[in-house]
Amino acid sequence: MTQHDPALLSAALSGAERAINQAILLAPTSHSALKALDGTLIGVEITSLELTLYLALAPGPEVRLLSHCEDKTATFVRGSLEDFATLITSEDPAATLINSGIELQGSSASLIRLQQVISQMDIDWEAPLVERLGDVTGHQLAEALRSLFRWGEGARKSLKRQLSEYLLEEGRLTPPKLELEHFFDGVQSLSMRVEKAQVKAEKLLAKAAARRAQQ
């Protein structure tokens, strides 16, 4: 059981839940994918905050965030806030799940599917803006926001690419991915050869010991 004040936690979860469900309402293309996950219950323990919460997908589709849940979770993940932030924004959630510090109990399938649905969610900001501000103003504001988001996304990708190039090529601070994978393959192959040699040596020693005993 978490040590946080349940009312404070409820406030945080209630706000997050409302924001998520509002985003779902504005992203109708994600509804069929979310409906397929109906009934999914994922337990999340954020170690850095000493916080356990549960994410339940209900018909609607609707997301419920709970601080207390007695149902059995098919998936339970444990990690730091940083690990989860990385997972949510990851382009390859399966690889992130394996390589990050996140501990997983149960099935990873629904978690990976949910991450994919969230990352591919196409929120239609125009509808609520048009509803509140009228057709012309709403559409113009939505266009401006879209341009801003596109620019932001472009800038993020560009920064990521440039940073990666600097770390790999200019600064030589980290090895390239292929080089690293080759190194890991080599280590794994060496480890297997050592294990085989060890087994062979143990057999030979056992044989020698048996011969000495016969003499």
Added chain:
Amino acid sequence: MNDDAIDTSHSDDSTDFGFTRVDRAAKASLVREVFDSVASRYDLMNDLMSGGIHRLWKRFTIELSAARAGQTILDIAGGTGDLAAKFSRLVGPDGRVILADINAAMLEVGRDRLIDKGATGNIDVVQADAQSLPFEDGSIDCITIAFGLRNVTDKAMALRSMLRVLRPGGRLLVLEFSKPTSPLLAKIYDQYSFQVLPAMGKLIAQDADSYRYLAESIRKHPDQETLLGLMEEAGFANVSYHNMTGGIVAVHRGFKA
């Protein structure tokens, strides 16, 4: 308020009505007068008095209920029906929610609100006294009583009645004002309860006395450990509680073995 019923002597037949002692037989009608007076603006006042935090306390209580489809939930002193509306969605069309209150005016407001919210198919509205619940033994999966137990004349009798109607394994959740855990918070809370709260009651519901009673009844209500003991004495098992907002409110949970 009926002043004739107020008795300052401490005979065995008397009980607390806020900071005043009254005849046990008179308490129910005095409490009814209070809630008749505040019924129409009860939710608005709750929002103003708690800054909306009562919704968060109730949200956590609903989580602790572990309510699921097909269950029967009894919400005692359910008044304006905010818990019942949420339970109605959780238990679904195969489940049943009973909204019970001793006060007809509160039930009327609650029933109207539920109709407005479209929560009607699986909800029954019943005027009932918590001390003698008109339900079959072992017929309820979960009982909630939110901010209602302190107004009940005989709490032990009410708890026994709740235990009787629960199914084995069923649970009772008592959400009620309690004792702040920090002395500083207790002082601030006292000032708020006895200065601000009646003033707000006067301003919004034109009824300072009723809100003064509500503040006094909170102080006379058993603290966390005492209520836990009462629930255990009534026969509940695995009783525990969670303090919320520094102990201003606590939710107690007990199971029928």
